[in-house]
Amino acid sequence: MKLSKIKELLQAEMLWGDEFLDIEVSNACGADLMSDILADNKVDAILLTGLSHRQIIQTTVMGDFAAIVFVRGKTPSEDVIELAREEKVPLLTTKFPLYESCGILYQAGLGHTQIQEKVSKDASSEDSESPQAMRLTYDIIGNDFNNAGKAAEQAKRVLKQIGIDSSIIRKVSVSAYEAEMNIVIHAHKGQLIFSITPKYIELIAKDQGPGIPDIQKAMQEGYSTAPDRIRELGFGAGMGLPNMNRFSDLFEIDSEVGKGTKVRMVINL
Numbered sequence: 001m002k003l004s005k006i007k008e009l010l011q012a013e014m015l016w017g018d019e020f021l022d023i024e025v026s027n028a029c030g031a032d033l034m035s036d037i038l039a040d041n042k043v044d045a046i047l048l049t050g051l052s053h054r055q056i057i058q059t060t061v062m063g064d065f066a067a068i069v070f071v072r073g074k075t076p077s078e079d080v081i082e083l084a085r086e087e088k089v090p091l092l093t094t095k096f097p098l099y100e101s102c103g104i105l106y107q108a109g110l111g112h113t114q115i116q117e118k119v120s121k122d123a124s125s126e127d128s129e130s131p132q133a134m135r136l137t138y139d140i141i142g143n144d145f146n147n148a149g150k151a152a153e154q155a156k157r158v159l160k161q162i163g164i165d166s167s168i169i170r171k172v173s174v175s176a177y178e179a180e181m182n183i184v185i186h187a188h189k190g191q192l193i194f195s196i197t198p199k200y201i202e203l204i205a206k207d208q209g210p211g212i213p214d215i216q217k218a219m220q221e222g223y224s225t226a227p228d229r230i231r232e233l234g235f236g237a238g239m240g241l242p243n244m245n246r247f248s249d250l251f252e253i254d255s256e257v258g259k260g261t262k263v264r265m266v267i268n269l
């Protein structure tokens with residue numbers, strides 16, 4: 001969402017930084033305590049706060065926030081605005097209180113893990129030799145059960161649209177769904193990357209997470225470390241990796257404990 005849209009939604013006034021109205025913001029943090037602001041590690045986020053003293057600018061710079069929206073009609077003093085100008089932190093002010101401001105932006109879609117779909121014709125794709133590869137990339141967030149499965153679902157829709165055979169689509173989407181769920185359940189965050197070429201579809205699922213200490217064990221049918229709360233949701237049958245392996249013509253898994261896991265699958269067309 002553009003900063004200009006945020007300004008409009010919050011009926012905010014720009015204190016300085018008109019030239020930043022075009023920047024893309026993807027998240028927000030609402031807080032009146034510095035440690036809460038600093039603990040927030042979202043990227044491309046704005047800060048909504050009622051604090052308007054000097055330290056708020058420093059904190060914003062440390063926390064890498066893209067802009068500050070002062071709530072409850074707060075306006076900082078001229079020297080604070082000057083500091084923000086030096087630090088290139090655009091400042092806005094809205095009459096809405098913190099709670100309403102956050103609610104308005106949340107309702108408008110800001111900060112829900114938006115599935116990012118980037119469709120591109122990409123000659124330099126990571127593992128694909130084909131110059132005609134179409135690539136789909138989806139960001140997956142760990143533990144985000146509201147969006148879990150959406151990446152696989154969207155990719156499936158694209159495969160249908162471009163006329164891929166339905167038996168192939170099934171293999172790709174089941175594998176993608178299992179891979180996506182593994183990131184949601186077991187990792188912190190990751191990506192699903194599809195490269196669609198005239199000869200095969202390559203699916204890479206890579207994540208930052210705990211990694212897999214014993215891959216051989218993890219590959220066994222029924223082996224799962226999923227906790228009870230995940231099992232209560234119906235996951236954790238220990239069939240994900242075996243299914244991915246079964247449905248793909250080539251299956252590679254690479255994992256480093258404490259770092260993350262990368263699964264590469266190729267399904268021939």
Ligand SMILES: Nc1ncnc2c1ncn2[C@@H]1O[C@H](COP(=O)(O)OP(=O)(O)O)[C@@H](O)[C@H]1O
Pocket residue numbers: 178182183185186187207209210211212218219223224225226235236237238239240241242261
């Ligand atoms: N991306 C991942 N990161 C960390 N551990 C994983 C990942 N994927 C799978 N695992 C480990 O491998 C086990 C087996 O995975 P899987 O066959 O998909 O079964 P399930 O997800 O139902 O537990 C998991 O329980 C987990 O311990």
Ligand SMILES: [Mg+2]
Pocket residue numbers: 178181182236238239240241
């Ligand atoms: Mg699984």
